Each structure stands twice: as C-alpha cells, then as structure tokens.
Amino acid sequence: METSTQICVGVTFNILSNDSILGKGFYQLTQSKVLKSGEFHFPVFVDEVVNSLVINPDGIYLDATVGGGGHSKAILQRLSPKGRVIGIDLDDEALEYAKQGLREFQNQVILRKGNFKFLREILEAEGIDSVDGVLFDLGVSSHQLDTDYRGFSYLRDGPLDMRMNREQKKGAFHVVNSYSFSELKRIFLQYGEERHAAKIARAIIHARTRQQIDSTLKLAEVIRSCIPASYVNKTLSRIFQAIRIEVNEELTNLRLALEEAVEVLKPAGRLVVISYHSLEDRIVKIFFRENSKIPTSLTGLPIDEYDSKSNQQRIRLKLITKKPITPSDEQKRYNIRIRSAKMRICERL
Ligand SMILES: C[S@@+](CC[C@H](N)C(=O)[O-])C[C@H]1O[C@@H](n2cnc3c(N)ncnc32)[C@H](O)[C@@H]1O
Structure with missing residues (x-):
C-alpha cells in the first residue's frame, strides 16, 4: 500500500x-x-450560482450556508458597492474563516451564527425584511469532513460528534449509544436508505452492551463486522450520513427553511439550492413543484374557479430549472465533492 x-x-x-x-x-x-x-472548502457551481442568483448588483443576498465564504465572495465580486450579503452558518469555525476571507468586503457583509430555519428572524434582526436572492449550499463543508475532532468521517479517528453547531447538546455519541434498536433502524433506513439497517442496528446494540462506542473508527469497526466486505464503503458512508442527518435535523431544517426563503424573497428574487444526496434533492424538487403549480386537488375544477385569484396566489414560484443542473465531466475532475451535486433554481413571482 x-x-x-x-x-x-x-x-x-x-x-x-x-x-x-x-x-x-x-x-x-x-x-x-x-x-x-x-x-476550508471548494465551493461548487460557483459561476452557475452567481449567474443565476445575482439579478440586481445593488441587491441584498442571503447566503444561508456561508461555510468558508467561497460562494459569498463570488457573489460580492459581482455586486456593486451598494450590494450586500448576509451569511449564516451554525458553525463557529466556518464563520471565523469566512470573516477572514471576506475582509475586503467587510462593509458589505454581515455574518451571523444561526440556523437557516430561522432565516427570517435573523434577517429581521438586521432590519431586513426582503432579499433579492437566497442560496443554500447544503450538507457539510470539506473542513467539517476533514477535521478529525469534528467526528464526521469514518476515515478519520475522532470522537463521535458530527454537530455542525458545537453548542448543541445532542451529538452522534448520544444517537449511537442511547437510541433503541427501532430508532437506529429507522434512521438508517430513512436517512441512509441502507438495506442492512436492521443488522447494523442490532450489531450496535450488541457492541455497546460491552463497551460504549465513542469514536468514529470504533463505530466503523462495528459496521464492518456485520456486513459483506463488498458493501463496506457505501454502507459506511450511508450510516454516517444517516447519523449526521439525525444529529443536525437536516431534513426538517431544510423543509422549514425553504418556506422561510420564499417568504423573504422579493418578486423576481431567486432561490438557488445545491444538494448532495437524493433525500435533500427530493425535498427541494417537491417544494419547487408544489409552489410552482396549482395543487393537483384543484386542477379538476371548472376553468373560472381554476383561474380564480386565490388559486393563482398559491403559485409563488416559477421554475428556472425544470431539471437540476448537474456537474460536467470537467467539473467532476476538478472538484471531487461535486460528483453528487444537483442545483435547482426558481424565481419568486
Ligand atoms: C457545503 S457547506 C457550504 C460551503 C460554502 N458555500 C462555501 O462556499 O464555503 C455547508 C455549510 O452549511 C452549514 N449548515 C448546515 N446546516 C445549516 C443550518 N441548518 N443552518 C445554518 N448553517 C447550516 C454547515 O455548517 C456548513 O458550513
């Protein structure tokens, strides 16, 4: 080797x-x-994000997942001196890094620690009630994945943590060592789409009766011990993903945040979402679809009612991407994280 x-x-x-x-x-x-x-992190689809998001160079943009500030910087470079970016993240290390990286734009940037599910409240606290664009670049940053003490990766020995917000109480240790068999099985199935969910949940329960599972590599070992070798890498990433989603309540946060984002967007404002796995993308796809057409329950109505004002008001978005943007071979070669990325764009009506 x-x-x-x-x-x-x-x-x-x-x-x-x-x-x-x-x-x-x-x-x-x-x-x-x-x-x-x-x-800290290689931002993905940078040109695509800036081109689709920045509709007004004097506008205000919300980067709901500022991370290392890569996308924010590219947005700021496109803005006039009047334009502004508000960057949110749950992770203090990300905010600190973004602060350094965006120093040259310090008069145009506001960085705030917070959960994007409360984005409206965060904006209101800054005296902002509407914005020209909102970006979500979901998931974890390279820094989070690559830093052993954050405990996100089965490739690095670290504590079972996985919290994006390190002030939060619940971490991966709690999930792995306290959840019941059926709770573990449920998250492995729902959030990992893992077919060996029951077997792995049982192995965890069995292993932790002897000794607490307190590190990423110990958890990886338990998983390895109960599944065929040919499945190991995919299974490890699915189980770690499932635990991470559970710890950070990622799917619930996303559902709530999309709703908030639509509420704060100005007419013609853009909503851009980059997702990295099918569970996230499904939520985004359904949300965009449901908000860009008349609910199917009403489409059987006579044309007058169908076109009535109140029904039209239910349509809040126009789809800009009918199909998600996916990476080119060239982009995949350049940036490994982009392989599974899907980007969807819509516009506020
Ligand atoms: C893929 S990274 C973003 C990278 C960023 N676009 C850049 O250019 O560096 C995702 C970031 O979203 C943050 N995050 C995830 N869920 C969040 C939430 N509910 N609220 C706020 N930030 C969140 C993570 O902490 C992480 O820093």
Whole structure:
C-alpha cells in the first residue's frame, strides 16, 4: 500500500492510496485538486450560482450556508458597492474563516451564527425584511469532513460528534449509544436508505452492551463486522450520513427553511439550492413543484374557479430549472465533492 503526505486545513496527514480501504472518492481526491494548507472548502457551481442568483448588483443576498465564504465572495465580486450579503452558518469555525476571507468586503457583509430555519428572524434582526436572492449550499463543508475532532468521517479517528453547531447538546455519541434498536433502524433506513439497517442496528446494540462506542473508527469497526466486505464503503458512508442527518435535523431544517426563503424573497428574487444526496434533492424538487403549480386537488375544477385569484396566489414560484443542473465531466475532475451535486433554481413571482 502506498502512502502520500499532503497538507489539509493546516494539518499534515497521510493519505493511504488504497481504494479498498479509503473508498474510491478519497483515492481520486489524491489525484485531483486537494485542499491546501489553510483552505476550508471548494465551493461548487460557483459561476452557475452567481449567474443565476445575482439579478440586481445593488441587491441584498442571503447566503444561508456561508461555510468558508467561497460562494459569498463570488457573489460580492459581482455586486456593486451598494450590494450586500448576509451569511449564516451554525458553525463557529466556518464563520471565523469566512470573516477572514471576506475582509475586503467587510462593509458589505454581515455574518451571523444561526440556523437557516430561522432565516427570517435573523434577517429581521438586521432590519431586513426582503432579499433579492437566497442560496443554500447544503450538507457539510470539506473542513467539517476533514477535521478529525469534528467526528464526521469514518476515515478519520475522532470522537463521535458530527454537530455542525458545537453548542448543541445532542451529538452522534448520544444517537449511537442511547437510541433503541427501532430508532437506529429507522434512521438508517430513512436517512441512509441502507438495506442492512436492521443488522447494523442490532450489531450496535450488541457492541455497546460491552463497551460504549465513542469514536468514529470504533463505530466503523462495528459496521464492518456485520456486513459483506463488498458493501463496506457505501454502507459506511450511508450510516454516517444517516447519523449526521439525525444529529443536525437536516431534513426538517431544510423543509422549514425553504418556506422561510420564499417568504423573504422579493418578486423576481431567486432561490438557488445545491444538494448532495437524493433525500435533500427530493425535498427541494417537491417544494419547487408544489409552489410552482396549482395543487393537483384543484386542477379538476371548472376553468373560472381554476383561474380564480386565490388559486393563482398559491403559485409563488416559477421554475428556472425544470431539471437540476448537474456537474460536467470537467467539473467532476476538478472538484471531487461535486460528483453528487444537483442545483435547482426558481424565481419568486
Ligand atoms: C457545503 S457547506 C457550504 C460551503 C460554502 N458555500 C462555501 O462556499 O464555503 C455547508 C455549510 O452549511 C452549514 N449548515 C448546515 N446546516 C445549516 C443550518 N441548518 N443552518 C445554518 N448553517 C447550516 C454547515 O455548517 C456548513 O458550513
């Protein structure tokens, strides 16, 4: 097995170039662009985001997942000196990094710690009641995934944590060590779409009667011990994803936040969402569809009623992308995280 040493987010570590141990994605990462020291996250679809979001250079834009500030910076570069960006994140480390990276725009940026499900309240606290565009770049940042003490990755030894907001009480340790068999099975099925859900839940319950499962690698070992070797990498990422979604209530937050985003958008304002797995994308797709057409329960009505003002008012969005934007081969080569990304755009009516 070959090893290579690379610098990632200020930390030197060894990357094992063995597909079967680290998974294909990680192996490819060693061959494509890698984070250099001090880099936080490679934003995806940057041009696509800026081109579709910035409809008014003097406008106000909400980056609901500011992360390392990559998208925010690109948006600010497109704005006039009058334009502004409000950046929200749950993660203090992200906000600190974004603050440094966006220093040159300090008079045009407001960064706030908060959950995007409360985005209206966060904007109101800044005296803003409507915006020209809202961006959600969902999921985790490269920094969160690549930092061992955050406990997001089955490839790195760290505490079972996975909290985006490190002030939150519930972390992955609680889920793994306290949830019942049926609760674990439910989240593995619902959030991981994992067919070995019951087997893995049972193995966790069994393992933790002997000793608490308190690290990412111990959890990975329990999972490895009960499933066929050929499924290991996919299963590990599904189970870790499921626990992460549960810890951070990601799907509930997304549903609530989309509703809030539509409420704060000005007419012709744009809503852009980038998702990284089918559960998120399904929520976005259905939300966009439901808000861009008359509810199916009403479409059987006579034309007068069908066209009545109140029914028309239910339509709040116009779809800009009928099908999601997906990465080109070139983009996939350049940025490993983009492989599963889907971007959907709509416009406020
Ligand atoms: C993919 S990263 C965003 C990267 C960013 N676009 C950039 O250019 O660096 C997703 C970010 O969303 C944040 N996040 C996830 N759920 C959130 C929520 N409910 N409220 C606020 N931020 C959230 C995460 O902490 C993470 O920093």
